[in-house]
Amino acid sequence: MNVLDAAAVFAAGVAAGGINTVVGSGSLITFPTMVALGFAPVTANVSNNIGLVPGSVTGAYGYRDKLKGQRARLLRLGSASALGAAVGALLLLALPATAFKVIVPVLIVIALVLVVFQPRLQGYLRAREMQREHGGPMLWSGVFGAGMYGGYFGAAQGIVLIGLLGTALNEDLQRVNAAKNVLSALVNGVAAVVFIGSWALGRTDIDWLAVLLIACGSTVGGLIGAKVGQRIPPTVLRGVIVVVGLVALYKFLA
Template identity: 75%
Template sequence: MNLLDAAAVFAAGVAAGGINTVVGSGSLITFPTLVALGYVPVVANVSNNIGLVPGGVTGAYGYRAELKGQRGRLLRLGSASLIGAVVGALLLLGLPASAFKFIVPILIVIALVLVVVQPRLQGWIRRRREDGGGHAHGGPWLWIGVLLAGMYGGYFGAAQGIVLIALLGIMLDDDLQRLNASKNVLSAIVNGTAAIMFIATWLFGDTGINWWAVLLIAAGSTVGGFIGAKVGRRIPPLVLRGVIVVVGVVAIVNLLR
């Protein structure tokens, strides 16, 4: 990796950290950047996943006040996230690279749609909460939904946070900030679990990881998280979503070549 490439990856990490803080979907910045720089898609995905773990942990820690009283909920739903992440990571490691190249454009399209409709989704969740919708525990359907979100996150992960906050907002009767705190923890569980599996298989020589990309994304996303918390909210959401959509479309084009 030359100096220019390193600067691009670090900048993508900063952008991803900031975007994850504001609207989510930071992987739609870092993953396409790695692909555009010539990394094999699976290697780009695995390296990106590991690199974003520190930012996820920091985000969860930043919401520690809102996490009070949620231990039981997080233990129950965390088990679904962990199992789902294991299944998703195994699918990524077990399926041929050609399958990933075929499936990921579809997942990116789904992620882009979620990014575009997120404001309407949040508005619907807010109205539902005002009308007394949602439940205290979510029941088995929420557990299954979180399991499927974990599989998605373990396999690819872009817009996983949007999926989780939608599930939690629909199924649980709680303050949106507390639900966002739960979402951060569940996302961190998924990304951390998948990262551990990727590193373990790398030790046996079965998984390609570019550690320079990991380190640069980790450093960038950490910086971006702090910037996003202070400055990101000043950027018009429409502009951010526009950037994400453009980058996502570029990623699809690169993958389909």
Template identity: 65%
Template sequence: MTPLEVVAVVAAGIGAGAINAVVGSGSLITFPTLVAIGVPPVVANVSNNIGLVPGSFTGAYGYRAELKGQRDRLVRLGVGSLLGSALGGLLLINLDPGVFQVVVPVLIGVACVLVVIQPQLNRWTAGWREKAHPNGGPWLWLGVFGAGVYGGYFGAAQGVLLIGILGAMLSEGLQRVNAAKNVLSLIVNFTAAALFIVIAEIDWWAVLAIAVGSTIGGFLGAKIGRKIPAPVLRGIIVCVGILAIIKLVFG
């Protein structure tokens, strides 16, 4: 990469790290940037995933106050994220990339609807959730596993999917849901990255540039995101989800 391209990728990494900490979908910035400078799509996807891991860590660390009391839940759900991500990474290497082009926008759309109706949905399901497992039970685990498959395959808007799923099935405020999302996204990205390092072609300069940017962006995003009121954060999540759908459908 030329010096100008490095600067562009680092800047994209900062934006992606910040967006991932607050909502998700940071890959919609970094992945197109890598493709635009000439990195082959699959290599760009793999390199992008690895580069965003440090940003996922700093974003999760920034939400550590909201993570208190969620350890057992995240250990349980984290297994689903890990297994799903490993499967998604294998699908990326072995399947036609067009397989998910129809399904993914639909999933993001459903997640956006869940985010919008979360307060009402929580009221409707209050009695059921009081009797159900405090960590969401098997249905939440399966939902997190499915989000992990998608995250390991591509990752853009996996945060929107996770917030929609977690928010619909847990009796938690949106900021605590977002904190849990950051940890699960970190597990997904780290698992996929470990797999890709072993079996995939990687552009390490792209990885380094995105890693530097996403690390900075993760800190900034967590600092800003924790101060955003829940209704505003909900609106941001939905807007990002809609933009992700437009980007994935129309390129």
């Protein structure tokens, strides 16, 4: 990797860290950048996932004020994210990507529908007392599925999580986004542990320079994204989520 390539990977990491904190889908910037620079797809995916972990952590830390009162909920849902991430990461190492290429666009569409109609769905569930503090078993299962997808690839997992959490929980969008950041960080962290373990056993390749560049960039981007994201009104934030989701859908279908 020459100096220009390194600068491109670092810049992609900054952008991805910011986008992941505000919405999700930052991997749609870093992953294509690495592939365009000549990285093998699986190596790019694995290195990208590990590199984005620090940015996920700083993004979650930046939303710490919005996390007050959500500890018990995040412990419960965090178990679903961790288990799902481990399964997804193992699938990435064992299976071809063709199966997930079919289901990813479907997940994005469902998530966008949930985000767009979230206020009405929340009102419907609240009126019938169907919302719970922790979301119930259906939300746990949904978060597990999102974690499995996030461990496998990760792009747009934030949008899927926002759609699920925003619909099932009686919370405003900023607090939902804060919870999403914690769960996304957990997914990336667990998947990273699986990938590093596989690398230690000589079963997968990791480009550690790319990991370092993305880690540094995403850390900066995560801090910036946390400051910007919390100032965005809910309606505008919902619009940003939809736009990013449509771009993600286009890239998957193109």
